[in-house]
Amino acid sequence: MPEPTAAEQEELAARRATLRDRYLLPTGRRPVTTARGIHHAALICSDVETTIRFYQDLLGFPLIELVENRDYPGSSHFFFDLGNSTLLGFFDFPGLGLQPGIESIGSVQHIAISVSPENHAELRRKLDEAGITYGGPDKGIEESLYLRDPDGIQIELLRDDLMYFAGQWLDGR
Numbered sequence: 001m002p003e004p005t006a007a008e009q010e011e012l013a014a015r016r017a018t019l020r021d022r023y024l025l026p027t028g029r030r031p032v033t034t035a036r037g038i039h040h041a042a043l044i045c046s047d048v049e050t051t052i053r054f055y056q057d058l059l060g061f062p063l064i065e066l067v068e069n070r071d072y073p074g075s076s077h078f079f080f081d082l083g084n085s086t087l088l089g090f091f092d093f094p095g096l097g098l099q100p101g102i103e104s105i106g107s108v109q110h111i112a113i114s115v116s117p118e119n120h121a122e123l124r125r126k127l128d129e130a131g132i133t134y135g136g137p138d139k140g141i142e143e144s145l146y147l148r149d150p151d152g153i154q155i156e157l158l159r160d161d162l163m164y165f166a167g168q169w170l171d172g173r
Helices: 006-023 048-058 117-130
Strands: 040-044 063-068 076-081 087-091 111-114 144-148 154-158
Touching (some): 117 154
Parallel strands (some): 040 087
């Protein structure tokens, strides 16, 4: 993707500033959210066992359920525990002939999963041992490891706490 010109970058920065001024309320004036959190994100995989080996065996997210998809007979629906009562779910849809996803408007660009600094270092070691390439540190982003799962879904393993981003707490702490 071509990088924006200096003039385009300036215009984009001005647009972000306008939106921030218009919509980002100071901490004390922000309404309380109506949500309790993400129950699960549901993604599509090409192979159930390969997906289990990647998320459970490599990344350490325990498989906690594997059942038939209630909406599509023959399809599996399964979940991994991401901690904090949050799940990462998958479907397979055998027989539908689905094509690999592409990065596009309306698609998932990546899923950022918070891990402790100790687990972050261990996961980095395991990725290196397995020969799995990742980005982040090579671009000066030491707190993030960006990698792709077996189906090309981009995962960010982030050693920051929840609600912490770019050196600041997002919840007003």
